[in-house]
Amino acid sequence: MTQRTESARVALNKLVQDPSDAVAGIRDGSVVLVGGWGGVGVPDVLIDAVARLGASGLVVATNNCGMGRPADVGLLFRNGQVGRVIATYPVHPAATDFLARFESGEVELELIPQGTLAERLRAAGAGLGGFFTPTGAGTLLTERRETRVIDGLEHVLEPPLRGDFALIRAERSDELGNLRFRYAARGLNPVMAMAARTTVVQVDELVPAGRIHPDDVHLPGIFVDRILVSGGVP
Amino acid sequence: MTQRTESARVALNKLVQDPSDAVAGIRDGSVVLVGGWGGVGVPDVLIDAVARLGASGLVVATNNCGMGRPADVGLLFRNGQVGRVIATYPVHPAATDFLARFESGEVELELIPQGTLAERLRAAGAGLGGFFTPTGAGTLLTERRETRVIDGLEHVLEPPLRGDFALIRAERSDELGNLRFRYAARGLNPVMAMAARTTVVQVDELVPAGRIHPDDVHLPGIFVDRILVSGGVP
Amino acid sequence: MSRPGWDVPQQARQVARRLPRGGYVNLGIGLPAAVADQIDPDQHVVFHCENGLIGYRGMVGGDDPDPDVIDAGSRQVALIPGAAVVGHDLSFAIARGGRLDATVLGAYQVSADGDLANWTTPAARLSGVGGAMDLALGAKQVIVMMRHRARDGAPKIVQRCSYPLTARRCVGLVVTELAVIEVTADGLAVRQLAPDITFDDLQNATDAPLLAPSATP
């Protein structure tokens, strides 16, 4: 008589060999959290695999909407796979594929403050039902949100943002999925891993269990379901 | 025309030499967050300094209420300095000083689930106005909380828990207050540091800036105001 | 004086062998702590502690005790290769966010429909709650490991809890020194009896009606 029905996350056998196995299960309409900030920490091989998979009508949460790299999140717009995107900074001049789909009305955009994006992801990961924040209160971005004055300051109620899948990138993983990130490539990757039912990580390097000191783990493997070792799209 | 009036946290000159300087400013009625979980990560020299300072009517947030060590949070109960305590597990048999003050009605107890304590502290640190959680809904512990059904599950609205001071302990600090904790001694120390207007850390070891790799910092120095180097109460 | 049923290590083994292979499992304080000592390493269960240690095991001969490596009851434990440490905020985000495959908790009372009472009694003027509510609500499966009766002999498996609740309808399995009992939609189904215990013994020690092993699928 369990209350949650998600499949068990197991500490064992997280390693997948093929990019297509890494993204298996992403379906039309899936909510996919895509890590990376600007050009760093981008899970390019996983994005490329989603492009090959061909699922469409995806709801994508991302910081940017593409920076003109061969396989950043822009590829999913180019392929017409995105139905809705939740983003904070979609206006980079190189986000031409997003722009075209947005202009034609094929893609719906939910623009949210960057801190609210991070906090909504974390709220999902932490099992919260939502939170009040003053960020964005009284602006166009929160017109449809419930509001409440707390300590004299107007707050908006933000819901958790849960993903079916998170596609993230890390520098290093051990066999249990304990991750290390490198400088600004950390970004949203850890909170996205927390917020998804299935978290897939692309890592540059795999090391044996025990090689990363327990106090040096950035994100524990309990948040990681599948590990793909790959240095990136050539 | 700033919105916040707290004094500036400066990256410079965080080091204090004397325990009394470390806790200066704690006054009657101050809200003091005291780190440590069970017997580990306990800022004993700082607690001892508060005992010498003699402020009373303190509102203390802590996991436990004492484990019978010479200078754990129990000392503040022994001294009659605590008016109200927010705790998750005050029933350890060694918490005799708390017990006596509680039985006599001198100390008021707010008992909260451990995860809610951590989350309320983090909410304060993250500038949130509160959050909805299912934990504790429908129990005696949340009888006075606002409730709301979210996704079919009853949630309670929990407010942030902000401290005037946080007294925490870390293994190591650099000159800028970047901290490393050791195993289970991490505990509530980092979130308490986030939640307080003034955060004081007792560290076993001080190292020069640059000695801790930026990717190996557990808690950045921006959350730390004062550093006292001390190996503990003899 | 020998008591009927399993001893604590045997009871802990009954819990341990039912934990999901390769799963992440939290162990509460008290009796559940013993499960870490009885797990078969080939099950590859990773134990999570509310204090932020993920991946620990019971101490064995030759282990050096480390004062900062302790379980929820402040008992010395050891870390496995691949262990990780987080603060309480993340430790409870894990528990509350649904990342634990199971938690093993002690209890004062468990009801026929899986209600759990394990943090206070009606008589208590003072109680501790710790992580009980977070874990009972957040883990995918809640296993209760407890003595079958209270010290005063009162049955702890009851039709309806008379003690203040920790969480409703959360318990899936109850392991006492007398039996392993599953909470099912049809009622409390006995899955295994301790060697020297009969079904009638068990029913006599239990307030709520039990379904005998033969009567359950």
Next chain:
Amino acid sequence: MSRPGWDVPQQARQVARRLPRGGYVNLGIGLPAAVADQIDPDQHVVFHCENGLIGYRGMVGGDDPDPDVIDAGSRQVALIPGAAVVGHDLSFAIARGGRLDATVLGAYQVSADGDLANWTTPAARLSGVGGAMDLALGAKQVIVMMRHRARDGAPKIVQRCSYPLTARRCVGLVVTELAVIEVTADGLAVRQLAPDITFDDLQNATDAPLLAPSATP
């Protein structure tokens, strides 16, 4: 073609020297990024970037660029001794939790009472917001660093913003290529004029009334 007033490095120095000594300061994208290049190291300002880097500086000769060490505008920067890295959740907890002594942001419009409009224009069909709202609300002091007029010549310091707001009454100081202007309870007080700029020049380029340096305490 030379334009009147300070060049970008000079303008950045005007901002830099007004940053609190030993303070934690966030720099937004665009013009504010240049402040990291103009800070006096003896001020011991620690720069925070929304991407999670805390403690960076502009590149100097001999620095090795690292692709993962970049500022909010993806410009190469270098880390100082004592730098720390956090994820976006903690980076924005810092910003929203009131830990930043100041943030330097670009703007489309600033009003006489410190309202900030810097994320979209009425004509825009598409906008980005990034961390603007988090920072404008969370930092203890908001400093705007911008060109004095828009590309079409329209004044950007206005009596009342006509563009959608980022946050109300948050801006404390405005530094343009023409002047340093403080938002006070009495109005917009000119604190410093660029060498070749007169007060009348400045007022002519500004929609809101200004208080002349001599008229302000």
